[in-house]
Structures are given as C-alpha cells and as structure tokens.
Amino acid sequence: MTRSVLIGAILAVIACGAADADPSGRDPIWTAAPSPGDMDRATPVAGRLTGGAASLRCVVAADGALGACAIEAEQPQGLGFGVAALGLVARLKMKPTWADGVSAVGANLVVPFTFEAAPPLREVRGRRGEAFNGAGPYYPDRAFRNRVGGEAALDCQLSVDGRLHDCQAAWEYPLGEHFSDAARVMAQAGAITAAPRLIDNRPVADERVRVIVPFGSLRR
Structure with a gap:
C-alpha cells in the first residue's frame, strides 16, 4: 500500500465528513495525517481503556494547515480527548482547495477524531x-x-x-x-x-x- 493510500485510510477514520461547516458540503483533500502511533501516544491515559472521541472547529490556512482550532465536543467529557485532538492538529494538512477546485482558504472545518480503546501503554x-x-x-x-x-x-x-x-x-x-x-x-x-x-x-x-x-x- 502506498503512502498516499495509507493517509487516506487513516483519515477515513480520523476525519471523515470533516467539511460539515461548509454550506455546499465540499470535501477536503487531505495530504498529511497523524500516524497510528501519533494517535496511540496521544490517547489520554485516563481514557485508554474506554476510548473516546473529540471534534475540533478549525480555519483552513493558505498552506492547507488548520489553525485557530477550538474544541467543539468531546466524549466522554473530562478525560482529555479534546486536548489530545488539539495536540494532533499540526499533523493534519489538506490542499487549500476543496475537491471541486474551489478555494478552501479561510473556511471553517469541523474535524472529528476517534481514539480507540487500548491497554495501558508501557515503554x-x-x-x-x-x-x-x-x-x-x-x-x-x-x-x-x-x-x-x-x-x-x-x-x-x-x-x-x-x-x-x-x-x-x-x-x-x-x-x-x-x-x-x-x-x-x-x-x-x-x-x-x-x-x-x-x-x-x-x-x-x-x-x-x-x-x-x-x-x-x-x-x-
């Protein structure tokens, strides 16, 4: 499997349907994503056995990075999944245009993250x-x-x-x-x-x- 296909597979789990803030429902084209290791290490200790989710609302920058991100929701609350998602934003990047070629710069994007349940992590x-x-x-x-x-x-x-x-x-x-x-x-x-x-x-x-x-x- 090529790296581009792998990125797509990871983002299908991490950020599917991420363009729900765009009224036309345009889709982002992702070029970089957190690896499984990034997701695993970022999972909060308090939530590893249960897993959880969070969504962020971000603004698309001219280079395709996501900035001005804020926690939209997290589940369960209080276990740190929102903060964990914020720590992963720097590893996400998209093309600065939607899939239909229209500029995405300045658009709001809601990006959901899913953190899988896993045993405690030991070095x-x-x-x-x-x-x-x-x-x-x-x-x-x-x-x-x-x-x-x-x-x-x-x-x-x-x-x-x-x-x-x-x-x-x-x-x-x-x-x-x-x-x-x-x-x-x-x-x-x-x-x-x-x-x-x-x-x-x-x-x-x-x-x-x-x-x-x-x-x-x-x-x-």
Whole structure:
C-alpha cells in the first residue's frame, strides 16, 4: 500500500465528513495525517481503556494547515480527548482547495477524531531493561534492504520480570512491511521487554499492556 493510500485510510477514520461547516458540503483533500502511533501516544491515559472521541472547529490556512482550532465536543467529557485532538492538529494538512477546485482558504472545518480503546501503554525496553534503539535484532528483510523505518504496536501480557508474552499485533506503520511480525518475534525471543506498573512498590503481575516497537528512522 502506498503512502498516499495509507493517509487516506487513516483519515477515513480520523476525519471523515470533516467539511460539515461548509454550506455546499465540499470535501477536503487531505495530504498529511497523524500516524497510528501519533494517535496511540496521544490517547489520554485516563481514557485508554474506554476510548473516546473529540471534534475540533478549525480555519483552513493558505498552506492547507488548520489553525485557530477550538474544541467543539468531546466524549466522554473530562478525560482529555479534546486536548489530545488539539495536540494532533499540526499533523493534519489538506490542499487549500476543496475537491471541486474551489478555494478552501479561510473556511471553517469541523474535524472529528476517534481514539480507540487500548491497554495501558508501557515503554518498550531491551533484553536487560536498557533503552531500545530500534535497531533490531530482528528487522524485516525488505524494509531493511530498502532502508525503510517504521513501528508496530503489540498488546501483550507483561510478567513481573518484564517479559512480554501472548502478544497480538495492534497496528503497524507503514502497512505491509511486516514490522508487527518482527516485533512479535522479538517479544517471543525476549529481545524486547517492559517494566511492569507498580502498586505500593510491588509490580503488577500479568497485566495486559501495549508496547510500541520502533524500527529505525521513520521516513514520512
């Protein structure tokens, strides 16, 4: 899947029907979007288990960026989804014309964001608990040959000793480069770990968590 198609797929979830403030119902043409990792990291801690949504009202700038954004609505309220959406606006960009070629500069745009429910996010570490630099030791062959970076998220059971097991792929970016497969292999081999959450200075046993595993430098 090409990068342009992937952007369209992400925005179909993030910002479908975003031009409802335009009386003619014109559609924006998006050229940049938050990645799955951007969305995952931005999800408020208090709302990760439930997920949520927010919508922003913004003004289209001459370069296609969105400015003067304000929170229109959020659900559930009070968990930080509106603020999270504001933090993602800089990663959204559209052409400064609508799909029919009419200028969109200065138009109001209502952009909805959906934040998926997910387990608590824990920082991925190396085999001995050291910082993980994204260099492997397992790296998809084609991505390595083409010098393509990326990342993948795994939902795993986290043992008190930091081992990740029973892992399932949550997402990968870019699609089709097998980063999630490589991340699962590293988890099975113990090449990646995570620190368990502490309650009263005692590690939580076998909590379901999410880790985001980087692979090299992400080219976007």
